Amino acid sequence: MRSFGPGGTGDGPERSRRDPLTGTLAERVSALLGREVRRAARAGSSHDWTLSYAELADGTRLFVKSLARGAEPTGVLVAEARGLEWLGRCFGSPAIAPLGWDSHLLVLPWIEQREPTPAAADRLGRQLAGTHLTGADGFGADWTGYIGPLPLDNTPSRDWPRFYAEQRLRPYLRQALDQGALTPADARAVEKVVDSVEELAGEPEPPARVHGDLWNGNVLWRERDAVLIDPAAHGGHREADLAMLALFGLPYLDRVRDAYNEVAPLSSGWRGRVALHQLHPLLVHVCLFGAAYRTTALEAARTAYRAG
Structure with a gap:
C-alpha cells in the first residue's frame, strides 16, 4: 500500500518567511505553512524534484515536493498548485487541494491509500x-x-x-x-x-x-x-x-x-x-x-x- 498525497488550501508564496533554499526541509516547510514541523524525510525523486514525507507537531502527516537546492525554479510546482486549486473550485471536486506552496516547495496532505471499490x-x-x-x-x-x-x-x-x-x-x-x-x-x-x-x-x-x-x-x-x-x-x-x-x-x-x-x-x-x-x-x-x-x-x- 502506498501512502502519500495531496489536499488543503493554497496560501501561495507570501506565506514563506525565509529563503526557500535555506534551512532543513522541516524548517522550510514550517516557514511556508507557519506551523511547527516535527520531522521530514526524503522518500524518493520524480523528474526534477524530490519527494518527501513530513509531520507536523500535532501528528498531521504531509507529502512534500521540492526542487533541489540551487535549482532554478521553472514554475512547475506553482503550476501544479494553481491547477489543483482551480480544479478544487468545483462542488464535490475529487482533486486534492494544496496546503501551501512557493516556487521551490509544494506541500500536500498525506493520503492513506486503500484498494479501489x-x-x-x-x-x-x-x-x-x-x-x-x-x-x-x-x-x-x-x-x-x-x-x-x-x-x-x-x-x-x-x-x-x-x-x-x-x-x-x-x-x-x-x-x-x-x-x-x-x-x-x-x-x-x-x-x-x-x-x-x-x-x-x-x-x-x-x-x-x-x-x-x-x-x-x-x-x-x-x-x-x-x-x-x-x-x-x-x-x-x-x-x-x-x-x-x-x-x-x-x-x-x-x-x-x-x-x-x-x-x-x-x-x-x-x-x-x-x-x-x-x-x-x-x-x-x-x-x-x-x-x-x-x-x-x-x-x-x-x-x-x-x-x-
Whole structure:
C-alpha cells in the first residue's frame, strides 16, 4: 500500500518567511505553512524534484515536493498548485487541494491509500463529470502549464481543434523529432492527424475543466472515494481525461465511465475519438522516455486518422 498525497488550501508564496533554499526541509516547510514541523524525510525523486514525507507537531502527516537546492525554479510546482486549486473550485471536486506552496516547495496532505471499490469508482465518475461541467473560460489557462517536467502551452483559445493541434500535438511532435525518438517518416503519420483535427474532433463542445494528466497513477483510492493529484489542469476537451484513464488502465473504468455518463452523457462517436485524445500524452511519453513509446504513439495516430 502506498501512502502519500495531496489536499488543503493554497496560501501561495507570501506565506514563506525565509529563503526557500535555506534551512532543513522541516524548517522550510514550517516557514511556508507557519506551523511547527516535527520531522521530514526524503522518500524518493520524480523528474526534477524530490519527494518527501513530513509531520507536523500535532501528528498531521504531509507529502512534500521540492526542487533541489540551487535549482532554478521553472514554475512547475506553482503550476501544479494553481491547477489543483482551480480544479478544487468545483462542488464535490475529487482533486486534492494544496496546503501551501512557493516556487521551490509544494506541500500536500498525506493520503492513506486503500484498494479501489466499485462504489468509489461510481463516485469518481460522478465527481469527474461535475468537474468537467463546471467549465472554463476557454481552452487553455491563465498560467504557464507543465505536464510532468515539460512546458505546456496554455495560451487561451476559443477553437479546440486548433488548440489541440498547435498547442498539444505539434510541440511534442517537434521535440520528439529533434531528440531522434521519431523519424521524419514517423512524423508524417502524426502530421496527418495534426492537419485533420478539425475533421476528427466530432461535434464542438464547450471548454471543460480538465485534469489534463489523468492516468491511473494520478488517481489515489481511499476508503470510500478517490482523489486526483498531479494535474496539468486547463480548459480542454472532457473526452481527454477519460481517454487517458483508459490509456494505462484504471480499476473499474467501466463503472467510472457509466457513472460519468449518468451525469454528463458523452457525445456520439466518443469511442472513435479515444485514440485522438491519447495521442497527446503518448507524444509526451516519447519526449520523456524515448523510442519505447514510439510504436504505441504511431498506432494511436493511425487509429485516430482511420477513425475520421
